[in-house]
Amino acid sequence: MANRRRKKNNRNRIILNCTKYLFIITLIIFVVVLIITSIFKPEDKQDEPQSSDTKITSQENTGSSAENGTDLPSGTGIAPDASDSPSPAEPAPDIDNAWAMFLVNSVNPLPDNYDSLIETEVVFKNGDREFSVDARIAPYINKMVADAKDDGIDLAIASAYRSMEYQQFNFDRSVQQRINDRGMTYDEAYADTLKEVALPGVSEHNAGLAVDILSGEYYSFDDDGFKNTKAYAWLSEHAAEYGFILRYPESKEDITGIIYEPWHYRFVGIYYANKVNESGLCLEEYFIEQGWAGADGVATEMTVSQSRTPAEIVVNESDGEAQVNIIV
Numbered sequence: 001m002a003n004r005r006r007k008k009n010n011r012n013r014i015i016l017n018c019t020k021y022l023f024i025i026t027l028i029i030f031v032v033v034l035i036i037t038s039i040f041k042p043e044d045k046q047d048e049p050q051s052s053d054t055k056i057t058s059q060e061n062t063g064s065s066a067e068n069g070t071d072l073p074s075g076t077g078i079a080p081d082a083s084d085s086p087s088p089a090e091p092a093p094d095i096d097n098a099w100a101m102f103l104v105n106s107v108n109p110l111p112d113n114y115d116s117l118i119e120t121e122v123v124f125k126n127g128d129r130e131f132s133v134d135a136r137i138a139p140y141i142n143k144m145v146a147d148a149k150d151d152g153i154d155l156a157i158a159s160a161y162r163s164m165e166y167q168q169f170n171f172d173r174s175v176q177q178r179i180n181d182r183g184m185t186y187d188e189a190y191a192d193t194l195k196e197v198a199l200p201g202v203s204e205h206n207a208g209l210a211v212d213i214l215s216g217e218y219y220s221f222d223d224d225g226f227k228n229t230k231a232y233a234w235l236s237e238h239a240a241e242y243g244f245i246l247r248y249p250e251s252k253e254d255i256t257g258i259i260y261e262p263w264h265y266r267f268v269g270i271y272y273a274n275k276v277n278e279s280g281l282c283l284e285e286y287f288i289e290q291g292w293a294g295a296d297g298v299a300t301e302m303t304v305s306q307s308r309t310p311a312e313i314v315v316n317e318s319d320g321e322a323q324v325n326i327i328v
């Protein structure tokens with residue numbers, strides 16, 4: 001009887017052990033499965049929103065605005081998705097001061113009332129003389145002069161904004177000097193003056209966007225000796241960083257209609273200053289290359305439209321004549 005009970009007990013123990021082992025094995029399998037699924041789950045999770053992002057994007061493209069309204073705020077994956085694939089907005093260049101990119105020359109004059117449309121700011125003093133520019137570019141010229149000084153270069157602004165009235169006075173005086181000093185006729189003197197002094201409205205100085213820069217090393221407009229100075233070397237390297245280009249380069253006289261002026265710098269914004277420099281073109285050529293001016297150099301259209309300030313300037317052609325339309 002006792003023997004049978006022992007046998008029964010043994011069998012019970014074996015069954016119990018088997019159940020225990022089975023339970024442990026099942027538990028191990030369960031844990032292993034749990035670990036495996038937990039390892040692969042995050043990837044699945046990452047995939048899911050991505051595919052739903054694609055859906056959101058396509059919904060955006062098809063223009064279902066009601067759904068977009070609810071989808072966009074929760075779609076946190078949109079930003080990284082957008083950074084991976086270029087969105088339509090991304091390739092747009094970061095253009096600063098696009099308003100300043102327009103042509104002022106003998107065939108693209110400023111309107112008569114331009115003086116009344118711009119605000120000027122004094123940026124440099126030399127004795128009693130004060131030099132001002134369009135107030136919008138004052139911070140750029142101030143920084144350029146200050147940074148040059150830090151590099152041991154003393155830039156001296158020798159001419160900046162000129163009113164239309166002063167430009168006329170300046171022109172007339174130059175004509176008279178040629179008649180008096182060189183014995184030229186009025187017509188000769190007028191034609192000769194045109195090569196060096198612009199008529200009112202066709203000078204960038206009238207727009208407040210140009211500065212003539214010299215230095216203590218060489219303070220003279222009589223010839224192009226300034227090009228041999230450290231100041232000129234510094235400007236050649238750095239002016240574009242502040243939005244300025246050398247406006248009348250050597251060997252471009254036939255296109256600009258102006259002699260080589262190593263001192264005359266024109267503000268066009270940092271973006272375009274670099275673009276024009278990279279192109280190796282003068283501003284007239286750059287406008288023609290961009291399709292903003294015809295072969296005759298007359299600006300027909302401005303295609304840049306970013307960062308416009310209230311005094312928006314659009315150059316176009318009207319009735320065969322070059323005009324600058326200012327949208328205030």
Ligand SMILES: [Zn+2]
Nearest residue numbers: 210211212264
């Ligand atoms: Zn100048």
